[in-house]
Amino acid sequence: MNTGTIFFSYSRQDSDFVIHLAQSLREAGAKVWLDQLDIQPGSRWDKSIEQALFKSDTLLVILSRTSVESANVMDEVSFALEENKRVVPILLEECDIPFRLRRLQFADFTGNRNQALNTLVASLGLEERVASKLSDTAADxxxxxxxENTTGFKSTTHKSVEEKNQEIPSSTAQTSTSAAQKTSKNTIFYSIAAVFAIGIAIWSLVQFQSPPDENTQIAETADETDWKLIQNQSDARLFEAHIANFDSCQHMALVQTKLDSLKPTPDVALIDEPEPEPEPEPTPEELALAQQQKEWEAVKLLNHYANYLNFYKTHTESEFREAAKTKLIDYLDQTGYVYYGSKYSNYFDLAFEPPGDGVPVADKFYVATQARTIRGGSKSNSPVVGSTKSKSLVLVEEVIESGSSYWIKIKFSNEHVVN
Structure with a gap:
């Protein structure tokens, strides 16, 4: 007689049948454990299943095309067999029964379900009080x-003490029972059996004529049932399992939204670190450099000739002055030669520096003091390529001696002057 817990092992696609069977057994008085009914909110799903399987005395495995392909179901069956637990298979639909289960008596729910329930009661070894109620709860x-006209379930395999006494009456019972009473009892028995057989025939006909998409409807019902059970839970694994078990889940968007909201926030490791030493106050030189850098960044952002010219003119000690010089040279887009009669000629003044005497020096900016013709070479007959005007900015590139005179190679522009 089995008074221990019955553990359900099944595929989620068979949830509709499984939930009704579990509730039927529970209402009849049997102890059952079903993940969808017995895992408490906030509990670890896999840990709860493992503990329940370990504590259960019987494993009730629902065999279907999807369950025999499920690694989880087959793992649970293997564990139960290895631990010498009672394993009771239920054949829910035609499928390839695993070899390790073929030697076990199974309840065949693909045909006569009343007979299958009979077999299930015998295989589970249920208490008489549970067995007697099970037919009513299963029918509900x-x-x-x-x-009709029956008052409870009678197992064809395990008969009650009263039935055995009726089959083998005592001498007292034989003396007090007349032949007429026996005939009356037999008549009632056969009448009940006839009604029972008609009911089975009608049920079988309905099953035979079920539409071909019945499995699809069951799967959809299982999907809906599972969703209703988990939709208010807070364990992400429930929703991951729902997606895995129902390929064409009609709640996919809702499930994904729920999963996104349950993604764990990564733990931040707290490391005891020494308080950082306060940074020293910046020196006046560092402050001045920071100010220069800020001003230079502003000049680059504006990117105009006048801003580069002003920065070069006013920041004579800045480390960004050379960068300003490079930008100014980019604006001098012509090259040519100007004739210097002697070193005392004053055709150019040093720009942004104190005036000097004599021949200009290479790689320095100058300001033209007057208009001059600019030739393409260092000879008097070289073609004219342009001219400077007063206040033009020029860069001396090379100084070429020619006797007591000089040819000065410059970069210049007719458009850019020094104010």
């Missing part, structure tokens, strides 16, 4: 057809 859950 539409697992079997409810038989």
């Amino acid at each position: 859950h539409k697992l079997i057809e409810k038989a």
Whole structure:
């Protein structure tokens, strides 16, 4: 007689049948454990299943095309067999029964379900009080057809003490029972059996004529049932399992939204670190450099000739002055030669520096003091390429001696002057 817990192992696609069977057994008084009904909110799903399987005495495995392909279901079956637990298979639909289960008596729910329930009671070894109620609860859950004019379930394998006494009456019972009473009892028995057989035939006909998409409807019902059970839970693994078990889940968007909201926030490791030493106050030189850098960044952002010219003119000690010089040279887009009669000629003044005497020096800016013709070479007959005007900015590139005179190679522009 089995008074221990019955653990359900099944595929989620068979949830509709499984939930009704579990509730039917529970209402009849059997101890059952079903993940969808017994895992508490906030509990670890895998840990709860493992503990329940370990504590259960019986594993009730629902065999279907999807469950025999499920690694989780087969792992649970293997564990139960290795631990010498009672394993009771239920054949829910035609499928390839695993070899390790073929030697076990199974309840065949693909045909006569009333007979299958009979076999299930015998295989589970249920208490008599549970067995007697099971047919009513199973009928309430539409697992079997409810038989009329009967008052409970009678196992064809395990008979009650009263039935045994009726089959083998004592001498006292034989003396007090007349032949007429025996005939009356037999008549009642055969009448009940006839009604029962008609009910089974009608149920079988309905099953045979079920539409071809019945499995699809069951799967959809299982999907809906599972969603209703988990939609208010807070364990992400429940929703991951729902996606895995229902390929064409109609709640996919809702499930994904729920998963996104349950993504764990990564733990931040707290490391005891010494308080950083306060940074020293910047020196006047560092402050001045920071100010220059800020001003130079502003000049680059504006990117105009006048801004580069002003920065070069006013920041004579800045480390950014050479960068300003490079930008100014980019604006001098012509090259040519100007004739210097002697070193005392004053055609150019040093720009932004004190005036000097004599011949200009290479790689320095100058300001033209007057208009001059600029030739393409260092000879008097070289072609004219342009001219400077007063206040033009020029850069001396090379100084070429020619006797007592000089040819000065410059970069210049007719458009850019020094104010």
